[in-house]
Amino acid sequence: MVFSTVMDLQSIDTNAFAPVLTVLGYAAIAAGFASFGVLPLIGRRQGSSVLLGLANSLAAGLMLGAAYALMVVDPDGLPPVSAIAAMLGIMYVLFTHWAIGTTELDLNRLDETDPTYGYKVLLINTLHGAAEGVAIGVAMIVSIPFGTFVVVAIAVHNIPEGTVLSAILASLGARIRDAAALAIAANIGQVLLAVATFAIVSAAPEVLPWAAGFAIGALIYLVMAELLPEGYREVGHTSVALVAIVAMGMVVVLTGLSL
Secondary structure (H helix, E strand, C coil), X not given: CCCCCCCCHHHCCHHHCCCHHHHHHHHHHHHHHHHHHHHHHCXXXXXXXXXXXXXXXXXXXXXXXXXXXXXXXCCCCCHHHHHHHHHHHHHHHHHHHHHCCCCCCCCXXXXXXXXXXXXXXXXXHHHHHHHHHHHHHHHHHHCHHHHHHHHHHHHHHXXXXXXXXXXXXXXXXXXXXXXXXXXXXXXXXXXXXHHHHHHHHHHCHHHHHXXXXXXXXXXXXXXXXXXXXXXHHHCCHHHHHHHHHHHHHHHHHHHHHHC
């Protein structure tokens, strides 16, 4: 794994960064953006498979862009550490699916009548949000402008994720406003992990490559193993690839401007 160097790990000055409450506020705003995911569902009885596929591809592109942003700020002094941490991030995703019995679960079924399906999708979304929270915490440690940029990228990413979750919950009978509230609630882990990561790395800067690597591994695995395959199944390879590439490209371009 190759990373570009933009700062020396030993040069981190924790006194120069935003306080924990600022990180909490930023992460909470990003989580709140998930509620906008219900907008395409207003006036409709339920979502469509095409809508879910495009939402997944947009979320995938933005998530890949966020992973790239973390790669270019990861300290290069300990690349093996970051590589090991990335593997831990992948193992975290695999373990959470195994632990709650969702390893083979289709996360985009709109014709499911079992109410436990909604609970499982809600739970797995909450657990997935942990990696995004770690990404926010790491970015805020790097600098406030860069952290703000990553928060914006994650916030926009939360909208299509909220659309997918809300469509599933609506298909199971949930009201639109309740689906919006649950989409926000699914990102509580994202907020908590953002604050925890910021606080821990502020106190122990040597943890930074571990945190960054963990987030990178988890985010990329989620894209490759879940978001893109689900998008391909619902929409088709060409449309999904175009949406994902454009979304990622925008984040990559803006990453350079934020550093």
